[in-house]
Amino acid sequence: MWDIKGKTFLITGGASGLGAQYAKTFLQLGAKKVAILDVAESVGVSFVTSLNETYPGKAVFIKCDVGNEDDIKGAFQKALNDLQRLDVIINNAGIMSDSPDLWRKSCEVNWQGLVSFTMKGVESMRIDEGGAGGTIINIASTAALFKLPTMPVYCGSKLAVIHFSQSLAEPPFFERTGVRILTMCPGPTDTPLLHNLLDRAIDKKYAEEFYAAVPTYTQEVESAVNAVVKMYQEGDCGSIWLSVKNKPAQDITDMFRNFYIELAKVI
Numbered sequence: 001m002w003d004i005k006g007k008t009f010l011i012t013g014g015a016s017g018l019g020a021q022y023a024k025t026f027l028q029l030g031a032k033k034v035a036i037l038d039v040a041e042s043v044g045v046s047f048v049t050s051l052n053e054t055y056p057g058k059a060v061f062i063k064c065d066v067g068n069e070d071d072i073k074g075a076f077q078k079a080l081n082d083l084q085r086l087d088v089i090i091n092n093a094g095i096m097s098d099s100p101d102l103w104r105k106s107c108e109v110n111w112q113g114l115v116s117f118t119m120k121g122v123e124s125m126r127i128d129e130g131g132a133g134g135t136i137i138n139i140a141s142t143a144a145l146f147k148l149p150t151m152p153v154y155c156g157s158k159l160a161v162i163h164f165s166q167s168l169a170e171p172p173f174f175e176r177t178g179v180r181i182l183t184m185c186p187g188p189t190d191t192p193l194l195h196n197l198l199d200r201a202i203d204k205k206y207a208e209e210f211y212a213a214v215p216t217y218t219q220e221v222e223s224a225v226n227a228v229v230k231m232y233q234e235g236d237c238g239s240i241w242l243s244v245k246n247k248p249a250q251d252i253t254d255m256f257r258n259f260y261i262e263l264a265k266v267i
């Protein structure tokens with residue numbers, strides 16, 4: 001069982017939605033400090049103010065657009081200075097929009113930003129270079145596990161998150177670095193990300209027909225958050241987890257393992 005008590009957390013996209021609930025929950029469970037990184041400054045500042053009312057001095061807000069490398073460099077260094085040491089990074093910031101004006105930004109945020117924070121995290125945590133080890137939690141989605149024709153860019157960015165994470169985590173990565181890479185795939189969860197689905201689609205007209213034909217369902221935020229806590233406490237490096245329909249988190253690593261074993265027979 002991995003400890004939460006006394007650990008420091010950096011959470012991207014932590015000003016609202018699931019990221020804010022991860023912050024609240026890990027503080028409730030004894031985290032030492034959290035750094036909330038988000039592009040939404042006023043929401044982030046007021047959220048951190050409310051956290052500090054309950055947990056004095058334990059939360060800091062750092063403005064950061066995770067789609068912008070200069071922002072990431074500055075924010076990561078500031079988080080290290082403020083927290084002194086980073087034990088856990090939750091790469092949570094994500095955009096769901098395949099619209100012509102936003103698809104490229106969503107690739108930068110969902111994928112490149114996550115890669116950048118993961119690499120910086122590994123560098124600062126790795127025990128073979130003087131660090132103390134740690135955990136990096138990468139948030140993917142069930143959109144990586146089914147084909148959603150209205151949002152192929154979002155699906156692709158989330159599958160990239162899974163494959164990047166599981167490839168990086170291949171043994172002996174953990175033995176060498178002491179850094180644990182974990183991936184969570186939440187299913188549709190009740191947050192603003194799911195508002196205005198038609199405006200987020202690659203093709204609005206087709207999306208109207210598509211969403212009229214498929215049933216929509218969402219799970220509670222609490223369920224997705226509990227799943228991340230369970231994965232943090234129990235997950236092995238390289239493991240991939242699922243959180244759907246308010247069910248307890250499931251470790252689906254073996255399904256991926258078997259998929260690659262089958263593929264290896266033909267490649």
Ligand SMILES: NC(=O)C1=CN([C@@H]2O[C@H](COP(=O)(O)OP(=O)(O)OC[C@H]3O[C@@H](n4cnc5c(N)ncnc54)[C@H](O)[C@@H]3O)[C@@H](O)[C@H]2O)C=CC1
Nearest residue numbers: 013016017018039040065066093094141186188189191193
């Ligand atoms: N809500 C859902 O149904 C699901 C969400 N996810 C993933 O969970 C993560 C969080 O999603 P939600 O909380 O639902 O979304 P949300 O839209 O409610 O919140 C996203 C947060 O990220 C921040 N953000 C957006 N762009 C940013 C940027 N460039 N730099 C820094 N912060 C930025 C926003 O300001 C906001 O605080 C995302 O990666 C999403 O893809 C995965 C599966 C299901």
Ligand SMILES: CCCCCC(=O)/C=C/[C@H]1[C@H](O)CC(=O)[C@@H]1CCCCCCC(=O)O
Nearest residue numbers: 141142143146147148187188214215216217
């Ligand atoms: C086995 C085929 C499954 C196909 C599922 C699908 O294409 C549609 C899924 C919708 C489901 O009915 C409930 C929803 O809300 C889905 C549409 C919303 C997609 C956004 C997902 C965001 C995310 O999970 O990251």
